[in-house]
Amino acid sequence: MDNALKISSGAPVSFGYRDLQIRTWNFSQLLGTGGFGSVYKGSLGDGTLVAVKKLDKVLPHGEKEFITEVNTIGSMHHMNLVRLCGYCSEGTRRLLVYEFMKNGSLxxxxxxxxxxxxxxxxxxxxxxxxxxxxxxxxxxxxxxxxxxxxxxxxxxxxxxxxxxxxxxxxxxxxxxxxxxxxxxxxxxxxxxxxxxxxxxxxxxxxxxxxxxxxxxxxxxxxxxxxxxxxxxxxxxxxxxxxxxxxxxxxxxxxxxxxxxxxxxxxxxxxxxxxxxxxxxxxxxxxxxxxxxxxxxxxxxxxxxxxxxxMPQTVLELVEEGLEQVYRAMKRELDNDDHLCSSFTDVTTQVSTSRATCSYSTMSPR
The missing domain is CATH 1.10.510.10 (Transferase(Phosphotransferase) domain 1)
Structure with a gap:
């Protein structure tokens, strides 16, 4: 059975690496890069567009992550979840094939x-x-x-x-x-x-x-x-x-x-x-x-x-003084690109070290 037909049945299907290499034009159209690898645009035999996530094998959780995605996402169907169409597990290579989302990320x-x-x-x-x-x-x-x-x-x-x-x-x-x-x-x-x-x-x-x-x-x-x-x-x-x-x-x-x-x-x-x-x-x-x-x-x-x-983390920043926090963060940014993983880290560090802290928890990455 053609993979496109299998995908239409709803269950994730297995692809060969060479097949995905062809379907993505040798991974030439990069859609984006995340913490576990890069995503490429691809097209199946019937013209269906897909997004192929190529997991980075050097990352410590790459293989475990692959297994998690295949076993869980493949069985989950909801109009507000991206559908996992297929996967590739060949040697050390791990790839995931998702439905293509035309308008990209929010x-x-x-x-x-x-x-x-x-x-x-x-x-x-x-x-x-x-x-x-x-x-x-x-x-x-x-x-x-x-x-x-x-x-x-x-x-x-x-x-x-x-x-x-x-x-x-x-x-x-x-x-x-x-x-x-x-x-x-x-x-x-x-x-x-x-x-x-x-x-x-x-x-x-x-x-x-x-x-x-x-x-x-x-x-x-x-x-x-x-x-x-x-x-x-x-x-x-x-x-x-x-x-x-x-x-x-x-x-x-x-x-x-x-x-x-x-x-x-x-x-x-x-x-x-x-x-x-x-x-x-x-x-x-x-x-x-x-x-x-x-x-x-x-x-x-x-x-x-x-x-x-008012959320506690916001309250603590306000009480500390946004002007003071702002100046401290500006100094930090001038010295280092490293920026905060949650607002709580900021308030905890501000309270304990009085503007000498790293504010890296607040910055999105």
Whole structure:
């Protein structure tokens, strides 16, 4: 049976390395590079476009990651998850074949650093809000509806892919940990991307699905603001988005926290719900964060949402003084490219070393 026909049946199929080499034009069209390897555009015999992830064999978790992806993603089907179509396991070579997502990753559509994009291609508010809800639904699926609970460990805009209709799909389970429900408190290694990691990653607390909830909250704030949560190109008042977004929410002026490029076309009730959900998701205490299923209901307006308290990590930065933190980070950046894996690291280090610390936890990588 032709591989294209096998793929249409829904089960991941095995490809030979030479076959994928041909299908990707000798891996000549690079789509992107992640922590575990590079992704290339390819085309199957029937013209179906695919994305081929070539795992870097020198990385310590490459093979284990491959097995995890094939065994878990291949059995998972949801409209908001990128579908694993096939794989290659040949000698030391490990490759994964995914459905191709025409509009690429979310970061390229929401961040203001991509200002070369035509104005009419800036994502409008209805599209952003729809993406926020659908992404939450995808995460809720592998948290709550699968036989085995999965922690993604790397929720960020770069791992949310958009199809031709801007339907979002969660991608890159390269850091996912498959866990039985009875072992949902055990993750052995600190993983993920700086800027999105929950406080428990750096405080030796148990890692659960609520770590993904925290990362989703940080992602949601970036969808709303159209910018990175930490942007050192801005001044001291604006560089830390969660701080002033929370201030605008509390002042009853949430529209001021929205991406300025949206030019007032935002629905205030939806924006307010989204901000409240985001700040509940990034609470320091795990038990105060909603589940992803609850987050979906809150975003949709089918459940009442209370006003969240200021997250502890944000509060500590504010109390320390954003101006002082900003100056210290500027000095750090002038001396070193190394930048923070969670906002908690920043506040912990600021409190203990008074602006002599590394702020590397806050910067996305």
């Amino acid at each position: 970061d390229k559509w929401i961040f203001q650093s991509y200002e070369t994009r035509p104005k009419d291609r800036v994502l409008d508010w209805p599209t952003r809000f729809s993406i926020a809800i659908a992404t939450a639904q995808g995460i809720a699926y592998f948290h709550e509806q699968c036989r085995n609970r999965i922690i993604h460990c790397d929720i960020k805009p770069e791992n949310i892919l958009l199809d031709e209709n801007f339907c979002p799909k969660v991608s890159d389970f390269g850091l996912a940990k498959l866990m039985g429900r009875e072992h949902s408190h055990v993750v052995t290694m600190v993983r993920g991307t700086r800027g999105y990691l929950a406080p428990e990653w750096v405080s030796n607390r148990p890692i659960t699905v609520k770590a993904d909830v925290y990362s989703y909250g940080m992602l949601l704030l970036e969808i709303i603001g159209g910018r990175r949560n930490l942007d050192m190109s801005l001044d001291a008042e604006d560089f830390f988005y969660p701080s002033w977004a929370f201030k605008e929410l509390m002042n009853g002026t949430p529209l001021k926290a929205a991406d300025r490029r949206l030019e007032g076309s935002v629905k205030e009730d939806e924006l307010t719900r989204a901000l409240k959900v985001a700040f509940w998701c990034i609470q320091d205490e795990v038990f105060t964060r909603p589940s992803m299923g609850e987050a979906v209901k809150l975003l949709e307006g089918s459940a009442e949402i209370k006003t969240p308290p």
